Amino acid sequence: MNSKPSGAHSLVTQLLHDDTPSAPGFDAFPVAVARASTVVFPDLATMRDFRFEDDTQWRYGLHGTPTSRTLERRLAMIEGGKHALLQPSGLASISNVYFAFLRQGDDVLVPDNAYTPNRDHGDWLARDFGVSVRYYDPMIGAGIAALLQDNTRLVWVEAPGSVTMEVPDVPAIAAAAHAHGAGRERGVIVAIDNTYAAGLSFKPFEHGCDVSVQALTKYQSGASDVLMGATISNDAAIHGALKRARMRLGLGVSADDCSLLLRSLATLEIRYAAHERTALSLAAWLKLRPEIDCVLHPGLPDCAGHEHWRRDFTGAGGLFSVIFEPSYSAEQVDAFVEGLSLFKIGFSWGGAHSLAVPYRIGAMRTASEWPHSGQLVRFFIGLESEDDLRADLEQSLSTHLVQSPA
Numbered sequence: 001m002n003s004k005p006s007g008a009h010s011l012v013t014q015l016l017h018d019d020t021p022s023a024p025g026f027d028a029f030p031v032a033v034a035r036a037s038t039v040v041f042p043d044l045a046t047m048r049d050f051r052f053e054d055d056t057q058w059r060y061g062l063h064g065t066p067t068s069r070t071l072e073r074r075l076a077m078i079e080g081g082k083h084a085l086l087q088p089s090g091l092a093s094i095s096n097v098y099f100a101f102l103r104q105g106d107d108v109l110v111p112d113n114a115y116t117p118n119r120d121h122g123d124w125l126a127r128d129f130g131v132s133v134r135y136y137d138p139m140i141g142a143g144i145a146a147l148l149q150d151n152t153r154l155v156w157v158e159a160p161g162s163v164t165m166e167v168p169d170v171p172a173i174a175a176a177a178h179a180h181g182a183g184r185e186r187g188v189i190v191a192i193d194n195t196y197a198a199g200l201s202f203k204p205f206e207h208g209c210d211v212s213v214q215a216l217t218k219y220q221s222g223a224s225d226v227l228m229g230a231t232i233s234n235d236a237a238i239h240g241a242l243k244r245a246r247m248r249l250g251l252g253v254s255a256d257d258c259s260l261l262l263r264s265l266a267t268l269e270i271r272y273a274a275h276e277r278t279a280l281s282l283a284a285w286l287k288l289r290p291e292i293d294c295v296l297h298p299g300l301p302d303c304a305g306h307e308h309w310r311r312d313f314t315g316a317g318g319l320f321s322v323i324f325e326p327s328y329s330a331e332q333v334d335a336f337v338e339g340l341s342l343f344k345i346g347f348s349w350g351g352a353h354s355l356a357v358p359y360r361i362g363a364m365r366t367a368s369e370w371p372h373s374g375q376l377v378r379f380f381i382g383l384e385s386e387d388d389l390r391a392d393l394e395q396s397l398s399t400h401l402v403q404s405p406a
């Protein structure tokens, strides 16, 4: 095909090398989607002068583009941190933390109520990679000092646990860990899974944490359509360790997904407040129902660690659990969950839709007694109308939990 309309180059070359600046003077609210693998250097000196530590330089799309860096900057801003890094899921962020800080022979402490895939990741490292992973009672507080060993390098906290809703004493755990690590060549890193708070209602760096993990899949996405995670930190050395591990693991995110998150971030705070309002109201209503033994909502006194929530948190979001009266069987409670119509059955949360999932907690714990014998159901309260959600709960309770408690 002959296509040489003008100039010295053929059409295909002209199309590839058209470098007319795009849209000078154009301004708009959305962050532009910068998709890139190759980043073009102006000359070899710039290419060779690249410094990995410098977050203002560009090297390769996997490590960051203007779109992903804008999202990272805003996430750090929300959390009160200085640095953020994106990973392709919340679990990838958790994995990034493990690989950034651990060496063979190190010891890790994980709360007994941790997000189950975090437990599984820890067990995998303990089985196949020569680290020791031990579980602790999430309500241990300053008592964690007794568990810290010479080789303890990483302490996880989750505030609150996303199913049992126990709110740990984060400042006490962090203070004990840091006191233990003080003066050592490699101190103790305190990493929090801060997904429940979305970075809004709990400020991890004011409470002694070194790294915060967000499953952006939840509230930050807000629409059940993006999988992503972030690690946020306040210290250049910690950020550098996370960044180097992220590069070695080959973790990157798409600019299109970042763009969806940037779009949702604008409404994060008002959505969180709306989830919280309806959730608190329905939790209080459930507490009065005869079928319910207790309501595990950090903002209500039944919940272990409620006093820590009152001291350290400024909000609650849409997640809570209930314990049914022990006279109801697992089958009856399952029937209640399946009898709901607006509440859907499914993992994850943080979107517009309400969800309900039964959990068998006893089987998940190895380091602490679970004090409840009744069945647990975790609710995520979406953005539906409160009256409609209450009516849905009411109809399924009265249809499926007819036997009056003993």
Ligand SMILES: *Cc1c(COP(=O)(O)O)cnc(C)c1O
Binding pocket: 088, 089, 090, 091, 092, 115, 162, 193, 195, 196, 215, 216, 217, 218, 227, 228, 229, 348
């Ligand atoms: C969902 C979740 C994660 C993991 O997020 P993904 O993006 O689904 O991998 C981590 N921690 C908590 C508490 C979560 O709820």
